Amino acid sequence: xxxxxxxxxxxxxGGLDSTTxxxxxxxxxxxxxxLTFRYGQRHAVELEAAKKVAxxxxxxxxLIMDLDLRKIGGSALTDHIDVPKRGEEELPTNEIPITxxxxxxxxxxxxxxxxxEVLGAWNIFIGVNAVDYSGYPDCRPEFIKSFEEMAxxxxxxxxxxxxxxxxxxxxxxxxxxxxxxxGLKLGxxxxxxxxxxxxxxxxxxxxxxxxxxxxKKGFEEAGVQWxx
Amino acid sequence: xxxxxxxxxxxxxGGLDSTTxxxxxxxxxxxxxxLTFRYGQRHAVELEAAKKVAxxxxxxxxLIMDLDLRKIGGSALTDHIDVPKRGEEELPTNEIPITxxxxxxxxxxxxxxxxxEVLGAWNIFIGVNAVDYSGYPDCRPEFIKSFEEMAxxxxxxxxxxxxxxxxxxxxxxxxxxxxxxxGLKLGxxxxxxxxxxxxxxxxxxxxxxxxxxxxKKGFEEAGVQWxx
Numbered sequence: 001x002x003x004x005x006x007x008x009x010x011x012x013x014g015g016l017d018s019t020t021x022x023x024x025x026x027x028x029x030x031x032x033x034x035l036t037f038r039y040g041q042r043h044a045v046e047l048e049a050a051k052k053v054a055x056x057x058x059x060x061x062x063l064i065m066d067l068d069l070r071k072i073g074g075s076a077l078t079d080h081i082d083v084p085k086r087g088e089e090e091l092p093t094n095e096i097p098i099t100x101x102x103x104x105x106x107x108x109x110x111x112x113x114x115x116x117e118v119l120g121a122w123n124i125f126i127g128v129n130a131v132d133y134s135g136y137p138d139c140r141p142e143f144i145k146s147f148e149e150m151a152x153x154x155x156x157x158x159x160x161x162x163x164x165x166x167x168x169x170x171x172x173x174x175x176x177x178x179x180x181x182x183g184l185k186l187g188x189x190x191x192x193x194x195x196x197x198x199x200x201x202x203x204x205x206x207x208x209x210x211x212x213x214x215x216k217k218g219f220e221e222a223g224v225q226w227x228x
Numbered sequence: 229x230x231x232x233x234x235x236x237x238x239x240x241x242g243g244l245d246s247t248t249x250x251x252x253x254x255x256x257x258x259x260x261x262x263l264t265f266r267y268g269q270r271h272a273v274e275l276e277a278a279k280k281v282a283x284x285x286x287x288x289x290x291l292i293m294d295l296d297l298r299k300i301g302g303s304a305l306t307d308h309i310d311v312p313k314r315g316e317e318e319l320p321t322n323e324i325p326i327t328x329x330x331x332x333x334x335x336x337x338x339x340x341x342x343x344x345e346v347l348g349a350w351n352i353f354i355g356v357n358a359v360d361y362s363g364y365p366d367c368r369p370e371f372i373k374s375f376e377e378m379a380x381x382x383x384x385x386x387x388x389x390x391x392x393x394x395x396x397x398x399x400x401x402x403x404x405x406x407x408x409x410x411g412l413k414l415g416x417x418x419x420x421x422x423x424x425x426x427x428x429x430x431x432x433x434x435x436x437x438x439x440x441x442x443x444k445k446g447f448e449e450a451g452v453q454w455x456x
Contacts, residue, residue, distance in 0.1 A: 065296065066294075069342070074342075074345065100384070102345040102346050102383065103339075103345060103379075106341060113330075114297070114300050118330050146382075147382075150375050154331055156365055
């Protein structure tokens with residue numbers, strides 16, 4: 001006899017943060033429905049990573065939605081704008097970089113909300129991080145809290161008031177090293193994940209964009225060998 | 229010399245509410261960027277209506293985004309579920325009908341938010357209505373207010389605090405008759421609009437779904453001839 005498991009929707013990009021979050025959701029006993037977006041990103045190789053991760057974690061379902069955010073533009077990740085390479089320079093602090101995709105997390109969470117409502121899931125997991133992050137406004141705790149408020153008014157549950165939907169951000173206050181250590185404890189295979197914003201045609205990480213630099217820093221902090 | 233006009237994003241479905249709202253935005257002097265979604269709705273004829281409306285109002289740009297909400301399902305408008313026909317019965321009051329599309333307005337407003345940020349628009353217009361409406365949770369004023377709060381944390385403006393983005397709902401407290409009277413005063417040609425959830429293959433309105441019934445009631449209240 002299989003015990004009843006609660007469903008959760010997990011936003012899965014195939015990067016190390018969302019992969020760790022998916023592993024955390026599994027470890028908490030949820031039946032995990034992963035949601036990935038093909039949104040015109042130049043690093044579409046992360047979709048392949050997401051598939052491998054979903055497979056390796058044995059997730060219940062993996063839905064890939066197509067959104068053409070290129071029609072809206074405004075970001076180096078979807079537009080014909082160069083991804084900045086900082087190399088060994090310092091990571092940015094008080095600045096919103098050109099890799100910011102306008103309202104991306106709002107759009108991603110809105111789809112997750114729709115799917116959660118259809119599935120009857122009351123938890124949506126997202127791998128936002130407010131410590132080692134690129135300064136995106138939609139990764140901040142105050143944004144997540146506000147989205148959760150809105151989500152609880154947007155759906156049927158907001159009328160029937162049966163139960164509150166939660167936006168779960170288990171790694172929001174972790175440093176990159178702790179994220180990796182947590183994942184390793186849960187058996188995550190980080191060789192399957194992908195972080196680079198601007199990979200070579202063969203999928204190889206550039207090693208110089210913000211995302212690569214943060215990833216490298218994480219492996220150093222975790223005291224394990226860097227997996228590019 | 230052309231005076232500088234502020235930009236506004238208007239969600240335009242091609243129905244009578246959003247068409248009236250687009251006309252209101254134009255009358256307030258905005259440079260209107262209309263956003264329409266091909267989301268797998270069975271009444272895709274409304275896309276043609278939206279194009280004609282955008283054209284007749286002389287809008288600056290009309291962007292049609294493709295979203296496959298059928299992958300998510302859960303509604304008679306996108307799924308293989310019959311649209312209810314009430315005929316001459318009473319319209320529903322305390323019930324969320326099967327034509328509700330989970331989180332649809334949240335998703336639509338999220339795209340509008342992304343586009344507004346890219347365009348530098350500070351006003352997003354949406355034709356939600358809390359009087360003669362189908363009981364959808366995401367048409368209620370408290371939802372709109374909460375989305376506006378969230379939107380102001382989600383974007384660059386939420387960090388730089390330059391100016392607040394507004395979600396504008398000029399017809400939210402109007403009855404259907406007043407909406408039509410307002411539109412007629414602004415020169416809206418309602419023969420271009422489409423409301424039916426379940427049109428015949430030739431685009432003809434069924435006259436029996438909730439949307440048709442509300443439309444009919446509106447023309448009666450406005451004291452003008454019904455345009456199906």
